[in-house]
Amino acid sequence: MSLPAFAADMSLSARAQRVATVAAEFADRVDHDGRFPREAVDAMKAERLIGIQIPTAFGGEGASIAEIAEVCSILGQACAASAMVFAMHQIKVSSLVEHGGDSEWHRDFMRELAGRQLLVASATTEGGIGGNMRNSICAIEVDGDTCRLTKDATVISYGAHADAIMVTSRSNEKAAPTDQVMTVFKQGQYTLQKTVDWDTLGMRGTCSDGFLFRGEAPSMQIFPKPFAEIAAQSMLATSHLLWSAMWYGIAADAVLRAQAFVRAAARKAGGTQPPGALRLAEASNLLQLLKAGILSGLRIYADAKADHDQLSSMAFSIAMNNVKLASSETILTIINQAMIICGIMGYKNGTPYSLGRHLRDAHSAQLMISNDRILGNTSTMLLVQKPDTSLLG
Amino acid sequence: MNETIRELLTRVGGLPVAVTELEDGADLYAAGLSSFASVQLMLGLEEAFDIEFPDSLLNRKSFASIAAVEQTVSHILKAREAA
Numbered sequence: 001m002s003l004p005a006f007a008a009d010m011s012l013s014a015r016a017q018r019v020a021t022v023a024a025e026f027a028d029r030v031d032h033d034g035r036f037p038r039e040a041v042d043a044m045k046a047e048r049l050i051g052i053q054i055p056t057a058f059g060g061e062g063a064s065i066a067e068i069a070e071v072c073s074i075l076g077q078a079c080a081a082s083a084m085v086f087a088m089h090q091i092k093v094s095s096l097v098e099h100g101g102d103s104e105w106h107r108d109f110m111r112e113l114a115g116r117q118l119l120v121a122s123a124t125t126e127g128g129i130g131g132n133m134r135n136s137i138c139a140i141e142v143d144g145d146t147c148r149l150t151k152d153a154t155v156i157s158y159g160a161h162a163d164a165i166m167v168t169s170r171s172n173e174k175a176a177p178t179d180q181v182m183t184v185f186k187q188g189q190y191t192l193q194k195t196v197d198w199d200t201l202g203m204r205g206t207c208s209d210g211f212l213f214r215g216e217a218p219s220m221q222i223f224p225k226p227f228a229e230i231a232a233q234s235m236l237a238t239s240h241l242l243w244s245a246m247w248y249g250i251a252a253d254a255v256l257r258a259q260a261f262v263r264a265a266a267r268k269a270g271g272t273q274p275p276g277a278l279r280l281a282e283a284s285n286l287l288q289l290l291k292a293g294i295l296s297g298l299r300i301y302a303d304a305k306a307d308h309d310q311l312s313s314m315a316f317s318i319a320m321n322n323v324k325l326a327s328s329e330t331i332l333t334i335i336n337q338a339m340i341i342c343g344i345m346g347y348k349n350g351t352p353y354s355l356g357r358h359l360r361d362a363h364s365a366q367l368m369i370s371n372d373r374i375l376g377n378t379s380t381m382l383l384v385q386k387p388d389t390s391l392l393g
Numbered sequence: 394m395n396e397t398i399r400e401l402l403t404r405v406g407g408l409p410v411a412v413t414e415l416e417d418g419a420d421l422y423a424a425g426l427s428s429f430a431s432v433q434l435m436l437g438l439e440e441a442f443d444i445e446f447p448d449s450l451l452n453r454k455s456f457a458s459i460a461a462v463e464q465t466v467s468h469i470l471k472a473r474e475a476a
Contacts, residue, residue, distance in 0.1 A: 134427075176409050176425035228422050232453060312453040380429050383436060385451050 012063065015047040016071040020078035027079035028349075030205035031357050034198065036161045037205045040075075040082035041119065049086070051114035053093045058107060059114035065094070065238060066298045069245035076249020077256075080361035081205025083246040085119075085158050088206075091238045092120040092166050095182065095223070098234040105220040109184060113164075120184075121162035123153040123213055131370065134231060135177040139170035140222065147183065147219040150212070154196055157208040163187050167213060168227050180227035183217065190215035202360030233311045237301045239369070240320045244294045244327035247365050251290060251331040254358045255283050258338035261345065261353045276341035283337040290330045297323035300393070314385040321378045328365035335359050397441050398462050405433035417460040422453070431456045438462070444469045 008014070023040035030037045044050055053068060054060025068090050075083035093113070100106030112118065124133040138151040149169050159165060164186045171181045196210025223230060258280055265274035300319050304310040335358050339346045342353040349356055395417070403412045406421075407430045415424060426434075434456065435446055446455075446469065455465040 171423075176423065178425050178427065179423040226420075226423065229453075309452050309454060313448075314451040315448055377428065380432050381451075383432050384439075384446060386448055 076246035
């Protein structure tokens with residue numbers, strides 16, 4: 001055996017594949033018990049995937065959103081909950097990378113995150129805001145060098161398992177609900193008192209329980225930019241793109257299972273076309289359409305990133321909204337097709353063709369940021385913004 | 394023009410604060426301008442000044458403050474004169 005054969009393949013996709021193998025092994029148990037995918041997240045840390053987005057200057061690998069999307073898709077094919085934890089973490093990291101560079105504390109935190117592979121959670125949802133994270137009721141209290149915040153956070157995904165939480169609030173006691181800031185609180189700087197249980201149809205392993213959050217930290221941990229800017233320029237695009245990438249993973253695995261089913265049937269049928277074959281062709285068609293939509297979104301984001309005006313333009317928001325709407329709806333159609341192909345073997349749990357978990361996980365897609373709310377926003381923008389009619393962009 | 398912008402903002406801005414209390418340079422988003430209200434403001438400006446916002450100006454910056462709106466509208470009016 002040659003020497004290089006001993007060395008593990010350290011490419012991003014090979015590392016993601018190794019994590020996916022671990023995630024797949026525990027996926028059914030994580031789903032059944034509604035527990036945190038500890039093994040998969042430990043594997044992400046061991047493969048050092050948690051810090052890949054941090055610039056190389058701060059100890060990370062400077063991975064692009066497209067590269068991270070690929071990891072999300074690989075993980076999504078194994079365990080959607082693990083993939084979603086990874087995606088949500090990377091969305092928070094994107095805010096840090098895009099908006100934290102001007103602040104010494106945030107630069108140091110990037111080094112620490114990459115060095116210690118810190119998992120970051122998000123607390124943007126609050127009781128009483130009606131699901132619109134661009135409004136806050138709670139206000140951060142800045143007292144000299146210290147800031148304090150109490151928030152009735154009705155959802156903090158994997159909050160109890162995170163190493164740090166980024167929390168939104170009004171910028172001060174007198175500020176309007178939309179005048180928001182985001183603050184990084186590290187473990188040890190906050191307490192979480194569980195208020196709501198996460199017992200759901202799917203995505204059970206994200207453990208998105210509700211908590212009463214109470215934090216106190218040095219006030220330099222508040223992001224130096226308004227949250228409105230952070231939300232528009234890094235969160236909107238990365239959420240829609242990384243979620244879509246992991247949803248693609250769920251749908252891709254469903255098509256793979258359907259193909260295995262049709263192939264097994266074809267072997268037995270001895271020359272005649274099995275009944276699911278045509279539907280498989282349709283599902284593969286939709287999967288390609290889904291992929292094309294995400295790839296086009298990734299390209300639009302890469303182009304817009306060079307120009308901050310474009311990032312906060314309506315055309316860009318509409319494009320990202322459309323990626324999210326299309327992927328969240330298409331995956332349901334695809335997985336449903338796969339289910340019809342696999343029949344009772346797909347409907348049953350514990351077969352090689354089981355699709356129940358896929359279908360349940362996929363149903364979260366149109367709800368996390370409700371598609372109706374997104375359609376509403378897009379329709380408002382289309383009152384003035386001309387629809388994009390160019391083919392090549 | 395400043396007056397027209399302030400009138401429109403009072404009518405469609407939906408701000409929790411009085412428009413008369415806002416300085417020309419005050420951040421309208423921080424004052425509570427929602428994206429829906431900014432579109433309504435834009436439509437109002439198009440009607441009032443008989444203009445059309447080009448896609449390149451449909452971003453947050455153009456509506457960041459009363460001064461920014463004034464500048465954006467002047468820019469469109471000037472571009473039309475030049476044409």
